[in-house]
Amino acid sequence: MKETLIVFNIQRYSLHDGDGIRTVFFLKGCPLRCSWCCNPESQNPRPELMFRKGKCIGKEECGQCGQLCPEKAILFKQHEAQVDFHLCRQCFACAKHCPSRALKVVGESREIEDLLDIAEQDASFYSSGGGGITLSGGEPLSQPGAVLFLKKARERYLNTAMETCGYVPKERLLEAAGYLNQIFFDIKSLDDDRHKAFTGVSGQKIRENLEALCQVWPDLPKTVRTPVIPGFNDRPEELEAIGQYLHGLAGVTWQKLPYHTYGAGKYEMLGRKYEMPV
Numbered sequence: 001m002k003e004t005l006i007v008f009n010i011q012r013y014s015l016h017d018g019d020g021i022r023t024v025f026f027l028k029g030c031p032l033r034c035s036w037c038c039n040p041e042s043q044n045p046r047p048e049l050m051f052r053k054g055k056c057i058g059k060e061e062c063g064q065c066g067q068l069c070p071e072k073a074i075l076f077k078q079h080e081a082q083v084d085f086h087l088c089r090q091c092f093a094c095a096k097h098c099p100s101r102a103l104k105v106v107g108e109s110r111e112i113e114d115l116l117d118i119a120e121q122d123a124s125f126y127s128s129g130g131g132g133i134t135l136s137g138g139e140p141l142s143q144p145g146a147v148l149f150l151k152k153a154r155e156r157y158l159n160t161a162m163e164t165c166g167y168v169p170k171e172r173l174l175e176a177a178g179y180l181n182q183i184f185f186d187i188k189s190l191d192d193d194r195h196k197a198f199t200g201v202s203g204q205k206i207r208e209n210l211e212a213l214c215q216v217w218p219d220l221p222k223t224v225r226t227p228v229i230p231g232f233n234d235r236p237e238e239l240e241a242i243g244q245y246l247h248g249l250a251g252v253t254w255q256k257l258p259y260h261t262y263g264a265g266k267y268e269m270l271g272r273k274y275e276m277p278v
Contacts, residue, residue: 002111002112002113003111003112003145003148004109004110004111004112004145005025005027005109005110005112005115005143005145005146005149006027006028006029006045006046006047006107006108006109006110006143007025007026007027007028007107007108007110007115008026008027008028008041008042008106008107008108008138009024009025009026010023010024010025010026010115010118011023011024011026012024012122013122013125014134017134017136017161017163017184018131018132018134018159018161018182018184019129019130019131019132019159019161019181019182020125020126020128020129020130020131020132020159021122021125021126021128021129021131022126022131022132022133022134022161023118023119023122023132023133023134024133024134024135024136025115025133025134025135025136025149026039026042026136026137026138027042027135027136027137027138027139027140027142027143027146028042028044028045028046028047028106028107028137028138028143029042029043029044029045029137029138029139029142029143030042030043030137030138030139030142030165031139031142031165031167031168031200031201032139032165032167032199032200032201033199033200034188034198034199034200035198035199035229035232035275035276036227036229036232036259036261036263036276037263038260038262038263038266039137039138039263039266040263040266040267040270040272041106041107041266041269041270042137042138043138044107045142045143046090046107047090047092047105047106047107047108048090048105048106048107048270049083049085049088049090049092049094049095049103049104049105049106049270050103050104050105050106050266050269050270051081051083051102051103051104051269051271052101052102052103052104052269053080053081053102053268053269054102055100055101055102056080056081056100056102057099057100057102058076058079058080058081059076059079059080059081060079062098062099062100063076064094064097064098064099065081065094065097065098065103066081068093068094068097069088069093069094070089070091070093071087071088071089071091072087073085073086073087073088073089074094081102083103083271084271085270085271085272086271088271092105112145112148112149112152113152115149116149116152116153116156116158119132119133119153119156119158120156120158123158126158126159130159130181131159132153132158132159132160132161132181133153133158133159133160133161134160134161134162134163135149135150135160135161135162135163136162136163137163139164139165139167139168140162140163140164141162141164141168141169141172141173141176142168144172146162146176147172147175147176147179150162150176150179150180151179153179154179159181160179160180160181160182161180161181161182161183161184162176162180162183162184163183163184163186164183164184164185164186165186165206166185166186166187166205166206166207166209166210167201167205167206167209168209170208170209170212173209173212173213174212174213174216174217177213177216177217177220178217180220181221182220182221182222182223183213183220183221183222183223184222184223184224184225185210185213185222185223185224185225186206186224186225186226186227187203187206187207187210187224187225187226187242187245187246188203188226188227188229188232188233189203189232189233189238189242190203190207190238190241190242190245191203191233191238192204194232194233198229198232207245210222210224210249211249214249214250214251214252215250217251218250218251219250219251220251221251221253222249222251222252222253223252223253223254223255224246224252224253224254224255225255225256225257226239226242226254226255226256226257227256227257227258227259228256228257228258228259229259229276230259230277234259239256242254261274261276261278264276264278
């Protein structure tokens, strides 16, 4: 049986997810539910339906989706389609026949070897600046096959990087690190109560994993990222505490990321509400 990963996006020629030019593979599934998440379509580990209203050509020109949906989850108001995601059972019958791709399935199972073949097509761009491949998400390590992907990538002499939220099995993280050239690791807050309120989980396991990573793999370059979120961790004393915590950890550099709302529109496409101010 061939090993697979559930991928929701492949971004080629990226300049912002590691050294040089990179091919970024975005994997489905994440244990966190960050209120500001810019990739909400990554959270569900399974493929899911997304409705891009602006692409819909309407009932007069098409209207197939309303007829095909067995749950009657698609209705038309003034000839415009509306999806009731509470009724939707993710059968994807509508998306398979949507001519404008307004209804789209986010996430598909792809064989690891096929993904690596895609990366190797871009290999000529990697040589300048230490480029390579990056696993992102979602949380890449929520899929056990991510470790095998990294191992096989190194066997093909590809430079590897990974972005992680850190809330993963420690053993899996440390195994994956053995196949990485660099890692990006999120530390969002040291206040566990606030961390849980805004992300759904405590930050203790994340810090323990970072400390273990630094101890076992001290020479692995680690970029710790902190998205600075209004009302969550933007107080000077909060950021100063994170800086002090990271000081002295082996191989760590710290990067503060500005808050943005680029993913806000995706929530409506998934039938969800964006909880942060726009």
